[in-house]
Amino acid sequence: MFDWLNQTLSLAGLATTPLEILGFLTGAVCVYLNTQQNVLGWFFGIINAVLYAAVFWQVRLYADMGLQGYYFFTSIYGWWMWLYGGKNRQELPVTLTPRRLYGVFAAVFIAATVLWGYLLNRYTDASLSYMDSALTAASLIGQWMMARKYLENWLVWIAADVCYVGMYFYKDLHLTAVLYAVFLALAAMGYLQWRRALLRDAR
Template sequence: MIDWLNQTISLSGIITTPLEILGFLTGAICVYLNTRQNVLGWFFGIINAVLYVAVFWQVRLYADVGLQGYYFITSIYGWWLWLYGGKSHDGVVVTSTPVKLYPVFALIFVVVTLSWGFLLGRFTNASLTYADSALTIASLIAQWMMARKYLENWIIWIVADACYTAMYFYKDLHLTAILYFVFLVLAVMGYVQWKRDISAEVQGS
């Protein structure tokens, strides 16, 4: 079974594996459902995280391996928040990110990116250490913001997904690169949809 998942195949000239294909499908479903604020998106996020641990380990993107573990945990957290969070425990609603969090996010991004990039470069054979680390930390922040339903999570995802698309093409993960381009499009859709929801809530209050 494991050997079959890792078997190299070609799809219209794109070299990939069944494992990467499953990651593509579950990832696309996850993000699409998140743009619709459908709690089942977190279920597919859990499956996607498990699949991509194996994919990224094989190409030595160790920061991304760690990121999938975080996705696994925050998917459970987000699932719970979307169902039972908020003051009335009937789920959180879309809001703008509190301004006081921005300097905290900036400090975390700079310090952890530099530290993690140095450690990966010093003690592992990881590839693209600082670029991978920067995108990883940005994704950590965006994922937590999504779980809290902060609108601006989509802005971070738009930037990160554009960079990830280029990086995965460079690493010959062509199907994953296409997936992150799909994520980029979905992130734009998510921002527009969530922004519309905030406007509707303001008008209805």
């Protein structure tokens, strides 16, 4: 019934599928709306997570596939937090990441990369096990930071997106690589816009 979603086609000289195109579009809309602090970005994030879970399963990037489940549930959480996570259940403002969390983030990143990478490498036919796991761990952290509206989430995404572009080109997910180049530009824009909002609210 849905075989047409996986039919190979060429878009601007890049091999892709309708499924990947839909993932591209919903992902770009999601991140753009997030840079604008528009809560509807989380709605598109939910759709995007479902689409890309299927894309990554097909190319054996299992850590990235599992990450989409996390994106699905944190998108619901982020939607609620942005609307009601502020004082007196009001809209959540942009804030700086509490310093006490940096140690936690570092520990989570190292542990998740090593453990997940080992398990994928040892028990599955996963491709690029440790790189995929490291980028997955960074994405786990960045997504949670975004749901909490911590400004520095965009710095995490900038670093991750640079690496994702290279990995997806290597795996012949050319349109997805282009999408992550767009994400990279949007992350830089998001950082600047959220920083301005933080400075404005501090006045």
